[in-house]
Amino acid sequence: LTSETYPEIQRGDYAKLTDEDIAHFKAIVSESGVVTDADDLVFYNEDWMRKYRGMSSIVLKPKTTEQVSQIVQYCNEKKLAVVPQGGNTGLVGGSVPVFDEIVLSLANMNSVRSFDPVSGILVADAGVILEVADQYLAERGHIFPLDLGAKGSCHIGGNVATNAGGLRLLRYGSLHGTVLGLEVVLPNGKILNALSSLRKDNTGYDLKQLFIGSEGTLGVITGISILCPQRPKATNVAFLGVESYEAVQKAFVHAKAELSEILSAFEFMDNKSLKLVQDHSDLARPLEDEYPFYVLIETSGSNKDHDDAKLESFLENAMESEVVLDGVVSQDETQLKNLWMWREFIAEASGKGGGVYKYDVSVPLKDLYSLVEDVTARLNEHNLIGDSDEFPVIDSVGYGHLGDGNLHLNVAVRRYEKKVEKVLEPFVYEWISKRSGSISAEHGLGFAKKNYIGYSKDQDSIDLMKAIKSQFDPNHIMNPYKYF
Numbered sequence: 001l002t003s004e005t006y007p008e009i010q011r012g013d014y015a016k017l018t019d020e021d022i023a024h025f026k027a028i029v030s031e032s033g034v035v036t037d038a039d040d041l042v043f044y045n046e047d048w049m050r051k052y053r054g055m056s057s058i059v060l061k062p063k064t065t066e067q068v069s070q071i072v073q074y075c076n077e078k079k080l081a082v083v084p085q086g087g088n089t090g091l092v093g094g095s096v097p098v099f100d101e102i103v104l105s106l107a108n109m110n111s112v113r114s115f116d117p118v119s120g121i122l123v124a125d126a127g128v129i130l131e132v133a134d135q136y137l138a139e140r141g142h143i144f145p146l147d148l149g150a151k152g153s154c155h156i157g158g159n160v161a162t163n164a165g166g167l168r169l170l171r172y173g174s175l176h177g178t179v180l181g182l183e184v185v186l187p188n189g190k191i192l193n194a195l196s197s198l199r200k201d202n203t204g205y206d207l208k209q210l211f212i213g214s215e216g217t218l219g220v221i222t223g224i225s226i227l228c229p230q231r232p233k234a235t236n237v238a239f240l241g242v243e244s245y246e247a248v249q250k251a252f253v254h255a256k257a258e259l260s261e262i263l264s265a266f267e268f269m270d271n272k273s274l275k276l277v278q279d280h281s282d283l284a285r286p287l288e289d290e291y292p293f294y295v296l297i298e299t300s301g302s303n304k305d306h307d308d309a310k311l312e313s314f315l316e317n318a319m320e321s322e323v324v325l326d327g328v329v330s331q332d333e334t335q336l337k338n339l340w341m342w343r344e345f346i347a348e349a350s351g352k353g354g355g356v357y358k359y360d361v362s363v364p365l366k367d368l369y370s371l372v373e374d375v376t377a378r379l380n381e382h383n384l385i386g387d388s389d390e391f392p393v394i395d396s397v398g399y400g401h402l403g404d405g406n407l408h409l410n411v412a413v414r415r416y417e418k419k420v421e422k423v424l425e426p427f428v429y430e431w432i433s434k435r436s437g438s439i440s441a442e443h444g445l446g447f448a449k450k451n452y453i454g455y456s457k458d459q460d461s462i463d464l465m466k467a468i469k470s471q472f473d474p475n476h477i478m479n480p481y482k483y484f
């Protein structure tokens, strides 16, 4: 069997699904937990960007950890390859099969197990949708310590599996800090119960950390224990126009100094990103005039008057010193959401013209935006960007979580073409490597970046990672062809 999509990759030496296997799975998860209808399979085989497509003929949807365990144990014995799948919103092709791997969807494991209002610790199934978890917490005065544009579809298990960063990492930190415990079905089917609800626990290696960001290669995350802060009573969003990337950095320094403990997000985007959103949405422009760069600042606190006064004073100073040229502050919840849309919708808008090459990088702040400039210049040199159909590239845009030193470079294209890819890669990865950056700040490696890990990690580290993988999964059944 060879994949139509990836002729250059050989299928691993895995067993092929038989009727006997299907009957066995039906005995575990019942008829309703097995999807084999060709139309229904399309969603699970294709990623969010419609860039990566596998050809699995079966999706399993267990309802309990015990069922996951029985499935995985069987697959390990039979050498059937498995792809764990959450909401299928991943951006590196990690969540879909490459060949005929079995898709193990966590969608039916979607209950909150417990919530302690004193400590703020939530314990929930991996398949709970992020927005649902956050809504559950909102009703109890708390907030999920992660937020991102795909919140309506992604699972909290998928978030942990990818170590998603998102829009408020600046405030609440990474999942490596907020996740307190995990329940994981290991590749041999054993259930690792590390679902601790303790803030402090220094007894031995912190095993859960290995699974955070492991992208389904070491086991199936089935339960999560996570520390959820108090929900802020007051939230403001300011959308600002600035003249240069220098000014974006200055605004960040001002914001940290003057908004300090109430600053909960500092996002930026270039004018080209804003134009993409404008082209593909009916949102009213946030500011009348155009600026080379925009900054979105969110404040979250417990006292509205106090926060308003601080934000006002910050804006006055920033405009007086001409760091900020213009700005608007949300007056109500609808406006606040609309301003956030200008930032959150860039991901979707970038692919609307046909496709998008995505680079999600960390480099020292001062150099961050030069990547967009250098890539744009290179695409122009090769005569690939233009307004008409003869040019494959629509534009190359930059935006991201400036407060975390994380840039998203999106090259929006009319169609995927090898010649564009060759101009971009390995150029982008070499550029990052020269600056000791990361080729994947938050989206992970998946299928898209598996060949490039060496640009960010040395061989000793990669060898150690491979040894860990083999220790956990000697038959390499978990999410093959991905990661490294």
Ligand code: FAD
Residues within 6 Å of the ligand: 048, 083, 084, 085, 086, 087, 088, 089, 090, 091, 094, 095, 096, 106, 126, 147, 148, 149, 150, 153, 154, 155, 156, 157, 158, 159, 160, 161, 162, 163, 164, 165, 166, 167, 215, 216, 217, 219, 220, 221, 222, 347, 348, 442, 443, 446, 479
């Ligand atoms: P999937 O896409 O289903 O899976 C992702 C990976 O995790 C796969 O390798 C899969 O095998 C594995 N996996 C999933 N569930 C499990 C499990 N239970 N156990 C073991 N492995 C599992 N990412 C950011 O970091 N920051 C952002 O701001 C951000 N914004 C986004 C905005 C949009 C519009 C979109 C589409 C994506 C965005 N992402 C962002 C990408 C991000 O990785 C995902 O949205 C999310 O974290 C993945 O969750 P998911 O449930 O969809 O996982």
Ligand code: MLT
Residues within 6 Å of the ligand: 091, 149, 343, 344, 346, 347, 348, 358, 400, 401, 408
């Ligand atoms: C974002 O920050 O918007 C996300 O990481 C998604 C993306 O960049 O495509």
Ligand code: ZN
Residues within 6 Å of the ligand: 166, 400, 401, 408, 442
């Ligand atoms: Zn992001």
